[in-house]
Amino acid sequence: MTDKVAAxxxxxxxxxxxxxxxxxxxxxxxxxxxEFGIWQSWTWREVADEVNALALGLLxxxxxxxxxxxxxxxxxxxxxxxxxAVQSVGAVPVPLYQDAVANEMVYVLDHCExxxxxxxxxxxxxxxxxxxxxxxxxxxxxxxxxRGLRKYDHTSMHAYxxxxxxxxxGHERLAPILKDRLAVQDYDTTCVMxxxxxxxxxxxxxxxxxxxxxxxxxxxxxxxxxxxxxxVLAYLPMAWVGxxxxxxxxxxxxxxxVACPESADxxxxxLHDIGPTYFFAPPRYFxxxxxxxxxxxxxxxxxxxxxxxxxxxxxxxxxxxxxxxGSVSLMDRIKYKLGDWLVxxxxxxxxxxxxxxxxxxxxxxxxxxxFAFFRSLGINLxxxxxxxxxxxxxxxxxxxxxxxxxxxxxAPGVEIKIADSGEVFYRSAGTFVEYYKNPEATASxxxxxxxxxxxxxxxxxxxxxxxxxxxxSKDVGKMADGSLFxxxxxxxxxxxxxxxxxxxxxxxxxxxxxxxxxxxxGAVGNWAERNNIGYGSYQELAGHPQVLDIIRGHVExxxxxxxxxxxxxxxxxxxxxxxxxxxxxxxGEMTRTRKVRRRIVDEKYADLIGALNDGSTEIxxxxxxxxxxxxxxxxSATLSIMDAKVYPRRAKAA
Amino acid sequence: MSLDEAKTxxxxxxxxxxxxxxxxxxxxxxxKNITLKFGGVTAISDISFDIRKGEIRAIIGPNGAGKTSxxxxxxxxxxxxxxxxxxxxxxxxxxRPYEAAxxxxxxxxxxxxxxxxxxxxxxxxxxxxxxxxKNFFWQMLRFGPAMNEEIENRKFVxxxxxxxxxxxxxxxxxxQLPYGLQKRVELGRAxxxxxxxxxxxxxMAGMNSExxxxxxxxxxxxxxxxxxxxxxxxxxxxxxMDIADRVVVLDYGxxxxxxxxxxxxxxxxxxxxxxxxxx
Numbered sequence: 001m002t003d004k005v006a007a008x009x010x011x012x013x014x015x016x017x018x019x020x021x022x023x024x025x026x027x028x029x030x031x032x033x034x035e036f037g038i039w040q041s042w043t044w045r046e047v048a049d050e051v052n053a054l055a056l057g058l059l060x061x062x063x064x065x066x067x068x069x070x071x072x073x074x075x076x077x078x079x080x081x082x083x084x085a086v087q088s089v090g091a092v093p094v095p096l097y098q099d100a101v102a103n104e105m106v107y108v109l110d111h112c113e114x115x116x117x118x119x120x121x122x123x124x125x126x127x128x129x130x131x132x133x134x135x136x137x138x139x140x141x142x143x144x145x146x147r148g149l150r151k152y153d154h155t156s157m158h159a160y161x162x163x164x165x166x167x168x169x170g171h172e173r174l175a176p177i178l179k180d181r182l183a184v185q186d187y188d189t190t191c192v193m194x195x196x197x198x199x200x201x202x203x204x205x206x207x208x209x210x211x212x213x214x215x216x217x218x219x220x221x222x223x224x225x226x227x228x229x230x231x232v233l234a235y236l237p238m239a240w241v242g243x244x245x246x247x248x249x250x251x252x253x254x255x256x257x258v259a260c261p262e263s264a265d266x267x268x269x270x271l272h273d274i275g276p277t278y279f280f281a282p283p284r285y286f287x288x289x290x291x292x293x294x295x296x297x298x299x300x301x302x303x304x305x306x307x308x309x310x311x312x313x314x315x316x317x318x319x320x321x322x323x324x325x326g327s328v329s330l331m332d333r334i335k336y337k338l339g340d341w342l343v344x345x346x347x348x349x350x351x352x353x354x355x356x357x358x359x360x361x362x363x364x365x366x367x368x369x370x371f372a373f374f375r376s377l378g379i380n381l382x383x384x385x386x387x388x389x390x391x392x393x394x395x396x397x398x399x400x401x402x403x404x405x406x407x408x409x410x411a412p413g414v415e416i417k418i419a420d421s422g423e424v425f426y427r428s429a430g431t432f433v434e435y436y437k438n439p440e441a442t443a444s445x446x447x448x449x450x451x452x453x454x455x456x457x458x459x460x461x462x463x464x465x466x467x468x469x470x471x472x473s474k475d476v477g478k479m480a481d482g483s484l485f486x487x488x489x490x491x492x493x494x495x496x497x498x499x500x501x502x503x504x505x506x507x508x509x510x511x512x513x514x515x516x517x518x519x520x521x522g523a524v525g526n527w528a529e530r531n532n533i534g535y536g537s538y539q540e541l542a543g544h545p546q547v548l549d550i551i552r553g554h555v556e557x558x559x560x561x562x563x564x565x566x567x568x569x570x571x572x573x574x575x576x577x578x579x580x581x582x583x584x585x586x587x588g589e590m591t592r593t594r595k596v597r598r599r600i601v602d603e604k605y606a607d608l609i610g611a612l613n614d615g616s617t618e619i620x621x622x623x624x625x626x627x628x629x630x631x632x633x634x635x636s637a638t639l640s641i642m643d644a645k646v647y648p649r650r651a652k653a654a
Numbered sequence: 655m656s657l658d659e660a661k662t663x664x665x666x667x668x669x670x671x672x673x674x675x676x677x678x679x680x681x682x683x684x685x686k687n688i689t690l691k692f693g694g695v696t697a698i699s700d701i702s703f704d705i706r707k708g709e710i711r712a713i714i715g716p717n718g719a720g721k722t723s724x725x726x727x728x729x730x731x732x733x734x735x736x737x738x739x740x741x742x743x744x745x746x747x748x749x750r751p752y753e754a755a756x757x758x759x760x761x762x763x764x765x766x767x768x769x770x771x772x773x774x775x776x777x778x779x780x781x782x783x784x785x786x787x788k789n790f791f792w793q794m795l796r797f798g799p800a801m802n803e804e805i806e807n808r809k810f811v812x813x814x815x816x817x818x819x820x821x822x823x824x825x826x827x828x829x830q831l832p833y834g835l836q837k838r839v840e841l842g843r844a845x846x847x848x849x850x851x852x853x854x855x856x857x858m859a860g861m862n863s864e865x866x867x868x869x870x871x872x873x874x875x876x877x878x879x880x881x882x883x884x885x886x887x888x889x890x891x892x893x894x895m896d897i898a899d900r901v902v903v904l905d906y907g908x909x910x911x912x913x914x915x916x917x918x919x920x921x922x923x924x925x926x927x928x929x930x931x932x933x
Contacts, residue, residue, distance in 0.1 A: 036812035037824065147817070148875050151675045265822030628864070 012187040013210045015051075015088045017252040022048035025228055025255045031077040034262035034270055042077060044255065050078075054085035054160070056167030056174040061116070061140055061158075065090030065181060068112040068193065072096045072105070072128070073120025075234040075260045078144050078160060080247060082118045087191065090181040094193045094205070095238040097592040099585070101630040102127040106134050108195050112205055112436065113137045118160070121145040125152070130630075187211040192248075193436060194241050196388050197591035205436030206241075206388045216391035216430035217249030219412040223396065224358045230256035230277045233352075235267045240593060241388040242362070246280060249391075271352030279359045283366035284594065286381075288522070289351055290370050291498045295526045311339035312376070319344075319376030324400050344377045353379050360384050363593065365469075365488075367496030368404040375402065383407050385469060389445065389452055390414070391430035395467045406466035416467065422457040423473045475598065477508040483570030485513070487598075490562065490571045497554045498523040502583055504601055505571070506609055512574040514612035516605070517551055518582050524550075539637055542578045548642055551578060555644040563647035572646040575612050577619075579605075580637035586626045608639070617641055669706060678899060679707030682851065682883055683728065688737035690723055697723040698734070701909045703902045705851070710877055711885045712898035716927055719904040721887045722764060725853050728885065729761050730754035756784055760844040761853035764887075766836045770829030774839050777828055778814055781846030782807045814842045817879075818872060834865035841872065845880075852876065854886040858893055866890065870897050891928075895919060903927070 011017050021030065026045040033040050042050070063069070069086045071093050073079050083093040094112045096105060098120065105127060109117070115137060117128055125143055132138060141157045143149060149157070167174065191213045195203040220226075234247040247258045256278070261270040297308055318332045328336075348354045359374075359381040366383065374381045380399065385407035386392035394416070397408035410416045414428040427450045434442040446452045457473040460466070470476065471488040479485050487505040494503040494517070501520040507513035519542055528535055528544075535541040559572040583589040588600050602609070604623070611619035622636040662670050667680040683705040690698040698720045705711045713721050726732040727739070730749045739746045741757065760781070768777050785807060786793070792800035815821055818838050823831060828839050837857060844852055857873065858866045870893055876882050888894050894901060895915045903911040903918055905927040911918050918924055 034821075036809065036816055037821070038812075147879065148871075150878060262821045263819065269822070629867075 012214060013087070013182075013185045013189060014084055014191060014213070014248060014252055015182055015185070017214075018044075018048055018051060018084055021252065021255045028228060028255065029257045030251070030255070031080065032257060032259035032274070033077050034260075034266070034273070037262075039259075039273065041257075047077075047081060050164070051081045051085045051088065052178075053164040053167045054081060055088040055178055056170060057163035057165070058085060058089050058091075058116070058167070059174045059177055059181075060166045060170050061163065063089050063091050063116060065184075067091040067116070068094050068114045070094050070096055070109055070112070070114040070117040070119075071238065072117060072124045073098050073144065073238070074264060075236075075238055075243070075247070076120060076144060077258075077260055079118065079120065079238060080234075080258070082142075082160075083192070083248060084252075086118075087185075088178065088182060090185060090189070092190045092193050094195070095244070096195070097197075097237050097239045098124065099237075100592065101586060101626065101628075102130040103630065106131045108203060108205075109135050109138065111203075112193060116140045116142065118142045119144070122148040125149060125157070185210070187214070190433070192244055194239060194244065194388050197593050197595070204438055204441055207433040207436050208241075208391055209433050212391045212430045212432060213245070213249045214253065215413065216393055216428075217245060217253040219429075220245070220393055220396070221250050221254050223398075223412050224278075226250055226254045226256060226278060226358070228255040230254065230357070231274060232256065232258055232276045232278045232280070233261060233267070233271050233274050234258050235261050235264075235270075236280065236282075237592065241392055242280060242386070245392045246278075268352065272350070273352075275352060275355040277355050277357045279353065279356045281359075281361060282363045282594075283361050283370070284364070286361060286366065286370050286374060287495075287498065290373055291520070291523050293347070293351075294498070295523070298526075298530065308343055311343040312373075314339055315344060315376035316372065319378060320372065323375055323378055323380060324402070340378070348377055348379065353377075356380065358382070362386060362407075364595075365492045366404060367492075369496065371404040384411070385467065387452075387454060389432045390426060390428060391432070393428070393430060394424075394426050394454070397466075401464070401466070403466070406461060406464070406468050408467065409465055410467075417451070418459060421473065422459065422470070422476075424454045424456050424458045424467070424469070425451045426454065427451050479507055479513070479570050480509055480511045481570065484567055485571060486568055487571075489568060490515075490558065490573070491596075493558045493561065494554065499527070499550060500554060502596065504583075504596055504598070505573070506602075506612070507571065510613065512613075513571050514609070515555070515573045515576040516601070516608070517555075517576055517578045519547060519551065519578060521582075538582065539580045539635065542580055543637070543639065545640075548578060548640060551576070552642050552644055555642075559644060559646050563649055569649040572649075573644055574646055575641055575643055577608060577612060577639045577641045579608075580621075580639060581623060581625060581635060584625075586628065587624070588626075611641055669708075672899060676708060676878065678709045681705070682707045682742055684740040685724075685727075686738040686740065688724075688727060688734045688739070690720075690727060690732055690734045697907055698727070698904075699907045700737075701904070701907075702737075703909065703912055705883060705885055706900075707883055708877070708881055709883060709899040710873065710897055711883075712894045712901045713885065713887050713904065714889070714891070714894055714901060715904035715910075718906075719927075720907040721904055722855055724904065725761065725855055725885070725887060728754075728851075729759050729853055755847060758848075758850035759853065760847040760849040760851075762837070762840045762844050762855055762857060764855040764859065766833070766840055768828045768836060768840055768843070771827055773825050773827055774820060774823050774831075774842070775811065775815070775825060777839055778811045778842045778846050779807065781843035782811060784847055785810075810848075811842075811846060814845050817845075817875070818842050834861050834869075837861070837865075837869065838872070841869075841876075845876065845882075848880075849882060852882050852884045854884065854888075856887050856889065858888060858890055866893060873897060 011020055021044040027043050029041045030044040030047040031042045069091050071079055071082055086093040096108055119125055142160055142163055144160045146159055187210050189210050191208050191210045193205050193207050195205050232246055236243045251258045259274045261267045314335055318328045318336055321328050356379050359379055362384045382397040382402050384396040385394050393411035395408040396411045414426055416426045431452050456469050457471055457476050458467055458469040461468055471486045475487055477485045485507050490505050491503045494500050499520055500517055502518035504516040505513055521538055555573050555576055562572050563569050585592050590596055607621055618640055620638045622634050624634050626632050664670050669679045671677055681704045686702050688698055688701045715721050727734055730751045733748050788800040788803045792798055828836055858869050877884055898915055901915050901918045903924050910923040911921040
């Protein structure tokens with residue numbers, strides 16, 4: 001591996017990258033954060049100073065090499081610095097999902113044996129204190145925001161600033177220790193531990209070494225030509241591997257600037273302020289933006305609407321081609337330019353995407369219309385396919401080869417093979433070391449040659465070499481008549497309708513497919529408002545007969561398109577119902593990254609699934625719900641079950 | 655937070671330390687035998703109670719008990735026909751609300767009274783009015799000393815916005831905001847005057863349980879962070895018992911109970927007033 005280290009000029013740890021950046025880009029901004037309504041910024045030199053002071057302070061608190069430190073909070077520069085400070089001391093940062101309830105946090109905090117927790121504010125402190133008695137290993141809590149904490153017992157609790165002060169004061173004594181700790185770190189030192197949200201079972205702690213992170217950051221930065229002048233907005237959960245790669249890995253590798261929003265609610269305005277050049281969002285985000293634009297256009301005047309649809313039609317015809325450098329007539333180019341002045345430019349500015357040079361979406365399939373909409377505006381939105389275990393990158397779409405229905409070609413330095421079962425395997429420098437304290441899971445995922453099982457079924461498209469993902473391989477099954485059952489594929493087709501937020505398909509070993517639907521409160525609520533339909537709650541709107549009819553229309557359209565698919569025409573939806581509540585991570589029905597946990601949904605709503613299958617037209621049910629603060633309650637509802645038209649299956653293609 | 659009188663150790667000035675470590679100090683405002691009449695109607699009759707420094711003092715009672723009238727007496731909007739108000743050791747003469755404001759009393763209203771067409775930021779800035787002293791000429795030009803003054807005050811307002819977590823609606827006209835948020839903006843405007851005594855008229859009326867929880871947290875934080883003395887009127891008994899240090903109960907313009915939440919809760923007159931009495 002010495003050659004690999006040479007390729008990065010000996011920059012084999014994140015703290016070393018920080019030192020390089022402080023020396024090379026000392027006056028360039030490294031982090032920004034909006035506070036008190038004004039964007040504050042820190043240069044690389046200032047960041048190095050902040051990180052150093054905190055690292056010394058952590059030494060003063062006797063943080064040992066190899067210890068684990070939990071990091072809990074929203075994206076804040078100080079929390080990113082905390083991660084690097086923890087690394088500098090030789091300990092391992094473990095970022096947690098900040099919206100997790102205390103009972104969920106217990107497992108991770110206990111499993112990683114965190115000695116320290118660095119948290120954002122009182123909310124997080126309260127959560128940790130609530131479960132402290134179950135965490136004998138946890139010694140110290142360090143908080144950023146002191147509000148409301150004045151009266152708390154401070155024997156094992158400290159303000160972040162105080163720790164830094166202590167570090168600065170003890171500089172003489174502690175600096176040599178820090179230097180020694182830094183000197184022994186190399187490519188094989190653990191860089192970070194991230195817990196996979198896990199659609200099944202307990203979360204697993206994915207151990208990523210400096211090699212994984214630095215190599216993945218290097219090759220992906222080169223792939224998209226990211227450099228010191230770029231900027232991003234960090235708003236996705238810090239516990240998610242993507243955020244770690246963007247906001248620490250690539251940021252420290254290239255020296256670009258990471259901005260943090262003022263609060264979760266101001267993200268849209270902050271995006272507009274910052275105008276990032278590099279942007280990442282899950283498909284859900286782009287769906288939301290498109291829905292919002294369409295809702296606002298409904299309220300706009302006639303002239304505006306005419307101009308919008310006229311130029312959007314034109315963009316649909318030539319926009320993507322211009323972006324891909326295809327041949328487009330001069331007349332069309334002029335018309336596109338005019339559209340850019342009148343429509344596309346202002347629209348992109350509204351969305352905060354005027355300057356986006358590279359944009360990615362991943363995690364789920366994105367609707368082809370949504371994808372085409374953003375690309376036609378001239379936003380270089382691409383797809384990638386990745387995993388925590390791969391330090392994100394498995395496949396990416398190169399510029400000029402961007403499509404909605406594939407996830408791209410193998411990322412630089414990644415090898416991919418498809419097993420006979422259809423499961424996708426990969427191998428790269430970015431692959432994880434192991435699952436923490438879980439050798440069985442490690443062995444069943446990663447073989448001795450370094451091939452990692454993705455758990456996804458997929459195939460390479462002939463001719464282009466692009467990878468297509470069908471579904472989680474364990475979710476793919478057979479129906480009673482032997483036809484293929486791939487739930488995700490059908491659910492995605494449903495979710496591409498703005499009115500449908502989420503859906504769950506059932507049909508393994510059964511004759512007919514049936515589905516649960518979650519409506520999108522924003523889109524359906526707006527429709528209700530425009531049609532003077534009053535409703536008091538989500539539940540009431542979800543049960544409205546007209547809403548049921550609209551959703552039935554969508555389901556039948558999906559059935560019609562499935563009927564033409566020779567592989568999946570058995571998956572047409574015969575009956576469906578609209579759930580009385582949104583599937584929610586707090587209730588365990590989804591992961592924190594918002595993927596449906598099928599097993600839990602199966603168990604929890606067994607009565608509803610039964611009713612879908614036994615032909616009844618109505619079902620009364622009581623469902624337990626968990627509120628944000630962890631309290632539990634229940635809601636009861638009577639749901640109508642709808643029949644949908646199914647279409648004759650087309651014979652298997654000849 | 656509720657505590658037993660028996661277990662509390664009182665200081666020489668009658669103050670005490672709450673179980674969560676806050677210092678309740680000397681009496682800042684004392685109402686002595688207040689009677690307020692509107693023509694033939696007696697809204698408040700012969701009521702006396704005091705408010706101590708640093709405490710959260712709740713005034714509760716059924717509809718029409720005279721709670722809002724009492725608050726209006728405290729901030730100088732109504733003038734009682736009888737009785738005496740002693741504020742910071744001095745008997746207060748008849749005064750107007752703006753004079754009360756300049757002595758450090760500010761308030762919020764039962765039915766939100768914001769400038770609906772102005773943004774959240776401007777509404778809270780309006781609460782800084784008493785702190786702005788530069789002359790009209792400079793303010794008109796937004797130049798020189800007036801500009802520096804504006805920056806100073808804007809800084810303070812931004813701290814309030816941060817404190818109340820309303821950054822996302824900083825520039826939204828308040829008329830477009832849901833009720834719960836308008837209440838929060840109104841609290842922000844009252845805080846902008848840096849009050850030493852804050853009067854809240856039903857801060858949680860019409861809120862759902864999550865909004866109530868947020869508002870309770872803010873009230874406790876204001877009290878803790880800035881040491882502001884707070885007098886509030888509230889209907890939600892659960893909330894009152896949770897956050898108040900002492901409670902005074904009114905019914906038909908008369909005081910029927912006064913004391914720690916635990917005592918008030920057990921008081922038969924209070925139970926009767928709220929649940930009705932069998933005749």
